[in-house]
Amino acid sequence: MCYAIPGKIVEMNNRFAVVDYFGEKRNVLNDNQNIKINDYVYAQGGIVVDKIDTKEALKILKFWKQKFFELKVVDKNLSQIKTGETAKKNKNILAILQKANQNRTLNRQELLALLRLKDKDELQLLYKLANNIRQIKNDNACCVHGIIEFSNCCKNSCHYCGIRKESHIQRYRMSPEQIIKTAETAVRTYGFKALVLQSGEDPYYSDEMLELIVKKIRALGVLVFLSIGLKKSTTYRKLYEAGARAALIRFETSNEKIFKTMRPGTNLSARLNLIKKLKKMGYLIATGFLVGLPRETEGDIIKNILLTKKLGADMYSFGPLIPTIGTPLERQRLMDKNLMLKIIALTRILDREAKILVTTALETLDKNGKKEGLLSGANSLMINVTPPDFRKKYLIYQGRPDKNKQIGKNIKDTVDLLFSIGRAPTDLGI
Ligand code: SAH
Numbered sequence: 001m002c003y004a005i006p007g008k009i010v011e012m013n014n015r016f017a018v019v020d021y022f023g024e025k026r027n028v029l030n031d032n033q034n035i036k037i038n039d040y041v042y043a044q045g046g047i048v049v050d051k052i053d054t055k056e057a058l059k060i061l062k063f064w065k066q067k068f069f070e071l072k073v074v075d076k077n078l079s080q081i082k083t084g085e086t087a088k089k090n091k092n093i094l095a096i097l098q099k100a101n102q103n104r105t106l107n108r109q110e111l112l113a114l115l116r117l118k119d120k121d122e123l124q125l126l127y128k129l130a131n132n133i134r135q136i137k138n139d140n141a142c143c144v145h146g147i148i149e150f151s152n153c154c155k156n157s158c159h160y161c162g163i164r165k166e167s168h169i170q171r172y173r174m175s176p177e178q179i180i181k182t183a184e185t186a187v188r189t190y191g192f193k194a195l196v197l198q199s200g201e202d203p204y205y206s207d208e209m210l211e212l213i214v215k216k217i218r219a220l221g222v223l224v225f226l227s228i229g230l231k232k233s234t235t236y237r238k239l240y241e242a243g244a245r246a247a248l249i250r251f252e253t254s255n256e257k258i259f260k261t262m263r264p265g266t267n268l269s270a271r272l273n274l275i276k277k278l279k280k281m282g283y284l285i286a287t288g289f290l291v292g293l294p295r296e297t298e299g300d301i302i303k304n305i306l307l308t309k310k311l312g313a314d315m316y317s318f319g320p321l322i323p324t325i326g327t328p329l330e331r332q333r334l335m336d337k338n339l340m341l342k343i344i345a346l347t348r349i350l351d352r353e354a355k356i357l358v359t360t361a362l363e364t365l366d367k368n369g370k371k372e373g374l375l376s377g378a379n380s381l382m383i384n385v386t387p388p389d390f391r392k393k394y395l396i397y398q399g400r401p402d403k404n405k406q407i408g409k410n411i412k413d414t415v416d417l418l419f420s421i422g423r424a425p426t427d428l429g430i
Contacts (some may be wrong), residue, residue, distance in 0.1 A: 004144075004193035004425055006040045007049075007055040021041050022061075022068050024139065032080040042221070044194040045143065045314065045355075047245050050221030052337045057154050067424070072140050074422030078375065079135035080394055081128050093122050097129055100349045105374055111302050114349075115342055123338060130345035130377030133234045137352045138414040142423040143315075144414070145225060146192035148182050149394040150174040150386075152387030154200025155227075158252075159262045160290060162324040162395040163200050169326075170393050173202070176209055178387075180216045186385040190411060196382060197387055198227035207235050211242040218243030226287070230270060236251055246284035250317055254307040255300045258293050272311070279312055286357070287311055288318035291343060292335045301343060311349050315380060319361035322397035337366040341376040353379045363401050371417055379423075383407075383414055 007019035008372050019041060026050045030048040035041060040057030042050045087423045096110045117123050123244045152163045156167030163169065195217060219225050226239060227248035236247065251271050253259050259268040279285050291306040306314055323332040340362050347356055357380045370381065384391060384402045392403055402410055418425065
């Protein structure tokens with residue numbers, strides 16, 4: 001099974017190109033000089049990552065042709081708001097949802113009112129509206145990226161994180177050869193077209209080592225996505241030149257006081273400055289926050305969403321705090337999954353064309369989290385491709401549902417889920 005559909009280049013203008021998927025057009029960036037009009041390509045995150053032989057592409061497209069349109073029908077049915085669903089609801093809430101539906105700006109009070117919703121029917125209506133906006137703006141496309149967790153060593157002491165330097169866990173570092181081999185398997189055996197390389201903030205990996213890893217993985221014809229935390233901007237520049245094109249780096253919280261307490265020895269402005277610099281450098285940015293940190297208010301959550309938007313996030317990444325044994329937050333209460341679904345829905349309302357990730361943490365919080373997230377406005381996800389022996393030691397939090405799952409099984413379950421709700425792994429463009 002593949003999670004990227006090849007598309008045909010139908011227009012080109014310097015670094016910009018248009019890719020056609022069965023008549024549906026997406027704008028993309030292309031820096032591969034060898035690509036011409038009428039070539040078939042794979043695009044990820046709005047970037048052309050690989051050219052594909054026309055014969056091979058047509059074979060894959062033959063499988064997709066019927067499925068592509070069947071899936072759209074399923075998605076469209078699931079995301080329609082039917083008359084009758086709005087009956088007997090609180091008038092004030094209905095008015096806010098209607099305003100959101102008309103793409104009129106919601107004020108702070110209105111956003112807070114949505115974030116505070118409790119009534120089951122009203123919640124369903126909010127999720128449905130967000131899902132409907134997602135369908136109208138992005139159709140049934142869903143980004144699927146692989147993630148390799150290559151080191152659980154970290155020099156930081158973040159209070160929420162299970163791999164903080166004080167944690168008594170078994171540490172590991174994958175060698176560059178192991179990382180590259182894992183990527184090769186992810187690409188050649190499992191068909192991934194985008195790979196996230198994640199680790200703690202681990203100074204062990206020199207710029208030269210990271211450059212080599214990025215170069216080799218980029219050469220496999222995939223989008224290389226870095227998630228390595230705060231590093232010098234010169235390091236990120238070198239890695240851009242080596243072929244990395246996306247960076248996942250959450251600011252964690254927009255509340256400076258909470259940031260300072262939760263991440264001793266680090267500061268919010270340094271992290272925000274780096275995110276801004278990476279955006280300027282040309283990286284696609286995935287950023288966002290943790291939900292449920294101590295002393296966080298609903299106002300903070302709204303600010304977090306708005307800051308993610310202001311940073312120009314190409315992808316929103318936020319997830320619930322999973323209190324982790326052995327960390328200072330081990331006694332924190334596990335949050336209600338509806339809070340996460342509301343945040344996904346609000347984000348969709350505030351940034352209608354966004355790519356919004358459903359994170360493994362949401363699935364850890366609730367076993368239906370992935371599906372419900374996708375039905376509340378989300379349209380991106382990641383599948384773990386770390387070899388199981390390492391994966392079980394990547395304990396940023398405990399209880400991950402993919403902890404012992406075989407990669408192939410995890411992929412099958414995810415693709416089955418996507419198909420059941422009518423989503424296709426086409427690229428969303430830029
Ligand atoms: N070192 C990288 C990657 C960090 S791990 C960096 O600094 O960006 C990826 C994300 O996991 C973090 O950004 C954090 O938001 C999240 N995380 C850490 N501990 C968590 C926990 N206990 N529950 C849920 N998410 C957690």
